[in-house]
Amino acid sequence: MPNQVKTVSQTRVVLAQVAMPGDANPAGNVHGGTIMKLIDNAAGVVAMRHTRRNVVTASIDRLDFHYPVFVGNLIILKACLNRVGKTSMEVGVRVEAENVMTGEIRHTASAYLTFVALDADGYPTNVPELISETLEDKRRLAEAVERYERRRCTNCRR
Numbered sequence: 001m002p003n004q005v006k007t008v009s010q011t012r013v014v015l016a017q018v019a020m021p022g023d024a025n026p027a028g029n030v031h032g033g034t035i036m037k038l039i040d041n042a043a044g045v046v047a048m049r050h051t052r053r054n055v056v057t058a059s060i061d062r063l064d065f066h067y068p069v070f071v072g073n074l075i076i077l078k079a080c081l082n083r084v085g086k087t088s089m090e091v092g093v094r095v096e097a098e099n100v101m102t103g104e105i106r107h108t109a110s111a112y113l114t115f116v117a118l119d120a121d122g123y124p125t126n127v128p129e130l131i132s133e134t135l136e137d138k139r140r141l142a143e144a145v146e147r148y149e150r151r152r153c154t155n156c157r158r
């Protein structure tokens with residue numbers, strides 16, 4: 001049912017993956033590009049669950065890595081839909097790294113991604129409405145609207 005209205009909680013995902021030696025950069029920490037791909041996948045699943053359509057990543061906002069992720073850490077990605085436009089959606093992703101031996105969890109990165117839903121011919125198509133139910137959902141929506149306005153202003157100056 002592609003056009004069915006959905007709540008934020010209906011599409012949120014938590015993905016977890018153990019960081020393996022093959023994920024490491026030459027310094028032995030997890031490669032930033034590996035984390036970026038996981039972020040794109042987690043956010044993409046949320047956008048697909050909301051639309052039940054093919055989606056493409058249109059943009060990724062500034063991405064800061066606060067702490068290194070080490071091989072053996074459990075990488076946990078928490079993603080949810082913040083805002084929908086006409087054919088686009090903003091998904092927020094929080095990345096945590098858990099040391100499974102000690103239980104220590106560190107917030108290592110956050111990112112905001114915009115996805116566009118495509119119809120069967122590959123053209124942008126309308127996305128379902130989003131219901132922001134909780135106070136947290138509403139705060140995220142308000143912040144997403146601010147980011148959308150900022151992006152629009154930046155694009156206008158080009």
Ligand SMILES: CCCCCCCCCCCCCCCC(=O)SCCNC(=O)CCNC(=O)[C@H](O)C(C)(C)COP(=O)(O)OP(=O)(O)OC[C@H]1O[C@@H](n2cnc3c(N)ncnc32)[C@H](O)[C@@H]1OP(=O)(O)O
Pocket residue numbers: 040041043044045048055056057058059084085086087088089114116124151
């Ligand atoms: C076999 C199946 C199994 C499936 C089960 C597995 C599930 C596993 C899931 C994994 C999920 C992975 C997810 C990875 C997804 C990729 O990796 S996609 C690859 C990288 N991305 C691309 O190649 C996209 C290339 N770009 C494009 O195709 C086009 O520029 C776009 C993004 C479709 C936009 O097209 P356009 O003609 O510019 O569209 P336009 O009508 O002007 O704008 C449409 C909307 O996009 C917005 N927009 C356009 N550009 C931007 C921008 N730069 N920034 C923000 N918003 C923008 C507009 O504001 C507008 O928003 P609305 O007002 O409608 O809400």
